[in-house]
C-alpha cells in the first residue's frame with residue numbers, strides 16, 4: 252500500500268510543544284526553512300520554542316495553528332525529496348494579535364526576537380533612518396496615545412514590545428534580523444532607536460542598555476510553495492499538511508554579535524558564528540541575490556518564468572557570468588571560495604525541482620538593487636571602469652518598469668511614472684531614484700541607456 256491509498260492523517264502534536272523563549276516576526280516560507288529548521292536541529296531544541304507572528308496577513312498563522320505549529324519541510328535535491336516535520340514553532344499568531352505580542356515581550360523567559368519581514372519591512376528611508384511614511388506617522392500617533400495600541404510597522408512593533416518589557420522588568424533581549432540587508436543588525440538598531448526616541452527618550456536609553464542586535468547573513472533558496480507542492484507532500488507522506496515548505500539542500504547562516512540572554516545551540520545545527528559577517532554578506536548579496544535580480548528582470552523580458560528556466564538560457568547565463576566577473580573583483584573572501592560558490596550557485600539556480608518564480612524575486616527592486624548591485628557599480632566606477640554587466644542589470648530593471656503591467660514595488664506608482672517616455676529621459680530619472688550620484692555620472696547613464704536600448708530594441 253502507498254501513502255496515497257490511505258486516508259490522510261492530520262498533522263498534530265503527540266508531545267507538548269517546547270516552551271516559548273523566542274519570538275519571530277514574518278512567519279513565512281523562509282523563516283520555516285531556515286531559522287525554525289536550525290532550532291529544530293539544535294541539541295537543545297526542547298528548551299527553545301518559537302512563537303511566530305505574521306508580518307501582515309493572518310493566513311499562515313491561522314493555518315499552522317490548526318496543526319499545532321507543525322509543518323513539513325520538503326528538501327529537494329538531486330537524490331529526491333527529504334521530508335521532515337519541523338517541531339520548533341510552538342505557537343503562531345496573526346500580526347493583529349498585538350496583545351499576545353506584548354505578553355511574550357514582557358515575559359523574562361523570552362530572550363530572542365528574529366525577523367524576516369522583507370527589505371521593505373524595516374521602514375527605512377533613503378539614508379537608512381526611519382522613513383517618513385504615513386504608516387510610521389500613524390504608529391507614532393497611536394503609541395503616544397496608548398502604549399498597548401495596535402501598530403503595524405516593524406520598528407514600532409518592536410518599540411511597543413520593548414516598552415512592555417521594560418515596564419515588566421523582564422531584562423535583556425536580542426534582536427536577530429534575517430533579511431537580505433547589509434549590516435542588518437545595525438540597520439535594525441537604527442530604526443528602532445529612532446522610533447523609540449520619538450515615543451519616549453527614556454525608553455530609547457533603556458533599549459540601548461538592554462537590547463543587543465546580531466548581524467546575520469542568511470542563505471537558503473525557498474520559493475513560495477505551489478498547490479502541486481502541497482499535493483506532492485501529501486502523496487509522499489500520507490499526512491494532510493495545508494502548509495508545507497519546499498526548499499533546497501544548501502543552507503548557510505553566518506551570525507555576528509552578542510546574545511545578551513542566551514540562544515539555542517545553532518552552531519551544532521550548522522550555523523557559523525564569526526566576528527565579521529561582511530565578507531560573507533557581500534559574496535551572497537552580490538553573487539546570489541544580484542544574479543537573482545538580473546535573472547528576474549532579464550529573464551522575464553526573455554519570456555522565462557522561473558530561475559531554472561532563465562539560467563538554462565545561454566543568453567541569460569552569459570549575462571550572469573559577466574555580472575559575476577565584475578562583482579567577484581570586489582569580494583574579499585579567498586578566490587577559490589568565490590569560484591566554488593559560483594559553481595555551486597549554477598547548480599542551485601538550475602535545480603529543476605524548485606519552481607522559484609522570477610516575478611517573486613522581481614518585487615521591490617527599488618529596495619533590493621541598492622544592496623545587491625550598486626556596491627559593485629560604485630566600486631567599478633571608483634576603479635575607473637564602466638561595468639557592462641552591472642549596467643545591464645539596471646537597464647533590465649528599467650525595462651521591467653517600462654513594461655509596467657506587473658510591477659510590484661513599495662514605490663510602484665512613482666517608479667512606473669518615472670519610467671514612462673523616452674529612454675533618454677527615463678534612465679537618469681530612475682537612476683536618480685536609486686542614488687542621485689548615479690544620475691550625475693554621465694558615463695554610467697550612457698552605458699545604462701545603451702543596455703536598455705539593446706533590451707527593448709530602441
Ligand SMILES: NC(=O)c1ccc[n+]([C@@H]2O[C@H](COP(=O)([O-])OP(=O)(O)OC[C@H]3O[C@@H](n4cnc5c(N)ncnc54)[C@H](O)[C@@H]3O)[C@@H](O)[C@H]2O)c1
Nearest residue numbers: 277278279280281305306307367368369372430431472473
Ligand atoms: N525565500 C528565500 O529564499 C529567502 C532567502 C533568504 C532570505 N530571505 C528573506 O526573507 C524574507 C521573506 O521571504 P519569505 O520567502 O519568507 O517570504 P514570505 O512571503 O513567505 O513571508 C514574508 C513575511 O514577511 C511579512 N512581510 C512582508 N512585508 C512586510 C512588511 N512591509 N512589514 C512587515 N512584515 C512584512 C509577511 O507578512 C510574511 O509574514 C525575504 O524578503 C528575504 O529578506 C528569503
Ligand SMILES: O=P(O)(O)OC[C@@H](O)[C@@H](O)[C@H](O)[C@H](O)CO
Nearest residue numbers: 431469470471472473540543612
Ligand atoms: O527574498 P527576497 O525577495 O529578498 O529576494 C528574492 C531572492 O533573491 C532571495 O529570496 C534568495 O532566494 C535568497 O536570498 C537565497 O538565500
